[in-house]
Amino acid sequence: MDITRWQQIEDLYHDALDRPLIERSQFLSDACSGDPELFREVESLLSSLDPDDSFMATPEFDVGLRILAKPDPVLQSGQDFGHYKICDFLGRGGMGEVYLAEDTKLGRHVALKVLPADVASDQERIHRFIQEARAASALNHPNILTIHEIGEADGWRFIASEFVEGQTLRERIKDGEPFELHEAIDLALQITAALNAAHKVHIVHRDIKPENIMLREDGLVKVLDFGLAKLIESPDSQTLTANFASTSPGMVMGTIAYMSPEQTRGKNTEARSDIWSLGVVLHEMLIGRLPFGGDTSSDMIAAILTTEPALPENETWMPDSLRRIIIKALRKNPDERYQAVNEMAEELRGVFSDADTAPSGSFREPTDLKFISRTDPAFVPTGEAIRHSKPEEIRAGWSGYKIGVAFVSILTLVLVGGFAGSAILKNTLWATREPMKITRVFDTGKTTTAAISPDGKYVAHALTDGGQESLWIKHIATNSNVQLVMPEKSSFSTITFSKDGNYIYYVKGEPTSPLYQVPVLGGDSKKILDNVNSHISFSPDGTEFAFIRWLSDDESVLMVADTTGTAERPLISRRHPEVFSNYGVSWSPNGKIIAGSVYTGSNRMNIALIPVDGGETRLLSTQKWLEIEQVAWLPDGSGLLGAALDDVGENLTQIWFFPISGENARLITNDLNQYQGISLTDNADRLLTIGWQKRQNIWRLPKGKSEEAQILSNNIYAEYRYISISTDGRIVFPSNENANGTRDIWIMNVDGTGAKQLTSNAGGNILPCVTSDGRYVLFASNRPDRKTYHIWRMNIDGTNPVQLTNGINGEKGPRCPPDPKTVFYVSSGPNVAVDKGRLWKTSIDGGEAVQLTDYATGGPDISPDGKFIAMRFRFDDSTPLKLGIVPVTGGKPVKVFDVNLNQSLFLRWRPDGQAITFVKTENGVSNFWEQPVNGDPAKPVTKFTAELVLGFDWSRDGDLICARGYEARDPVLISNFK
């Protein structure tokens, strides 16, 4: 603009301003006569003056300084962090900093949460968090954010999770646009689905609130941070005030607002607390405010504890059924709430049928509903106005909703029919590449093995229940599930569909390993062949199949037979230590090569490629593997897929892609499940595997009686083998293997709380035993060189470790007699298991060692009177291990009981010294048995029908404390994995 012109405007502006308001207009017209543009310019400036002078009234300097005062992010964009590359700093919250990062191994984006140093240094909290996060994430539920990895890099603890684009429910609420009724219910239903999956395995979220609910752009809800609440909880659930003293007021309020009465009282949080929190969220979405408000946190807590939510009554837009749901979820007494989240979900679904508008099937695909209604205003249910409308409009809104639903169904059809409107176009552009999808086919945890049919329509699966296994076939589209083979005691080792999909072949876990065939549509099973020791794989034309047969412990042969089981012929034999694994083989799509996992010596595995016409076998790559299970060729022959465990020490078996070029394998899955087995559809658009994890709880059997068994822990995801009970009733146990291959000894309360690590940075530490005076923990440790285990002792608080033995061949399994001056232990011979060891003793302060037996002895336990040792033993390695009693002075057994202890690792004297307790496991179910010392026959004392006993010990009060658990195994479908 011309400077003089600008000056002219400025002068006029100020001149006008200097005049009283009523004269300005006249003044301006006079001054600008003949220059209407000048008039408009000055007039518009004058009218832009802010009447209440609020425009730019507060300088931004303060805010700028506060932004500056934020701590710098720990990591910088572009920085390498473990196998991640940091792309962007996304934000900071109570739980640390969040970054967008690229997983350089998998070439995908992840959200990386770096835990604050104070949280990360608290081992107990980390321990509990990992257990929960791992467990929840392993559910693979579409509404639960997938955690890929919990790890440590550059000294920082981090959590890598799925990166979700979208907004949090908090942001959606802040947007200010009222929720449509169906949108709120859709969101709530998706949250119930996530919670239901978690609650089924006893995982409680503890912190359901809008900040923890992510809305993806396509409408899918992801619930975040399962278990994280445990991390911010104070370790011993102190009072709220103490807990929140260190956080800022806004944050406390935000957290308290969703807390159930029992949580505000600092009591145990349970599934019904999550139901309460969801009730608060639903209230906030529908009514637009919190049900329990307050200016201060104590006001808010008082409201939570004492006031009833004030819900609008007799409002047409708020169906009565919905009102009742919110009220029931927000009952102060958990017993009066929904007892399970799926009850609430059921009633939420019913809200629509009550209003006679049930979109029935379509409502189960809420994303469609939402997507369409949001993108095309013509079909927005008018119920959107619910919050601010007058009653008559509201009524129109509700019936408008019906119309909306009807339109939605039609529109869905139209879109499916191919008339891709702009809405769909936008959607496809946005999702240029479908993310990998992992779906659990069942979540009963009872599938032992499964396979997908070549056309992808069926899943054949073996179900284990009550010690028996049966074979079923499930039609994926209709969910119909039909039993093909009745339950039997023997297991199903493998399941394979025939090439044409007409038959299922399965191998039974019987002594002769027989292969059977059964028609897919049901009928009699027909035995095809004996001695099939692996999965089978059909030739491309479906006329023959290949499998592994073991000729002896040292020799395995790759065999081929025709589909009737005749004309079998060996292709190639492999001998120890380079034998075939019994995971089976896969016949290449061109029919020329059979691939199978093999051992390569030194406990490593590889994939062998065996030419069918008799050429030389070669190994696929130079990469080393701790485990490679069943593999399957991709139809284009570009490589194989299979579950494997790499040599780097990430200790979970995942699905990998092995390129035929021999290049390094690529991870397909990277989550906290373990995977086992693989089958592919013909076009390889989907694969089926078994995802599994261990679940366990600590139980108390008062005086050893199973009918009074109580569960003490809230689902614990570590392995409590070889537990020992301290004199004050706590459990001492060794951890699972840590990431660096070490194991540590921990102590915790029987309910799983108060866990404390007793050893650290000192190699493997196993087999703890609390001395009878409660002063020490005896244990075996391979510190400092991580080679040989010796007996060590430390104080019960983990201090002052002292080495007690130092034999060349090492020592394990320390036990303490009632008089805590002596330590009994087993010393194994060179390169052999403990069961070939001998019994020894030494002083509690170490020193001279005395040999007590000269035959194979294991699992010793000293009688309550301190005179005898119960043990498993054998004189001859070829006979089973038996239960015997030897005097503490050693020698031959003075009593031998006819009990086969080959499967039983633990022995304990009953506190009265009249019997010896041991565990017997049959068909995957463990029960406690007792062998009376007087020689009466051994008898079972529990009648458990499921689960394994992993470890047990008698408490000083005479109660049997045990860890019981099982491997939850479910078929998992994975699509878009290429």
Place this chain on the structure above:
Amino acid sequence: MGTDHQISKLLALCGNGDGSALEEMFPLVMDELRRMAHAHMRKEGVGHTLQTTALINEAYLKLINQKDQEWQNRTHFFAVASKVMRHILLDYARTRSRDKRGGGAVHVEFNDAANISVERSEEIIALDEALTHLAEIDSLKSQIVEMRHFGGMTVEETAEALAIAPITVMRHWNMAKAWLRREIVSD
């Protein structure tokens, strides 16, 4: 050459209209302001109101050589500090606004007072654009707005820094606000 000499020299260059000097000085001033912000937050806590001028002055005295305390330099320094603040706010506002559009939003609980709402972020972005436009027409007005609004300086301080009368600052400030508001509202 120490930082103080460097800054003095850069300030002088800046006064002569050397754009690259400003560019060079920018990060130095930002670092000093950040350092002071951290110190003040630690000392005073989040709720404390800061004395803007005192703080910038403190930064200025820290950064320059005592001998070079000429009033022109001080003016330039205040101008730079205001620019730095404008930049910081804009940067933050852009991040916030991008989050809203789904470019990178994850679950983030900002638990500090600097949490700028998305609406506010968009206002800041709009103001910045309008201010850039104003600078093309009337750089003095834009400078005054920068110093007052982003630098947090009073009318008197701005007048002193720019060596003009306070009443002139007021007049420019008044019209600049009207112009900016018109610009923003009409968008």
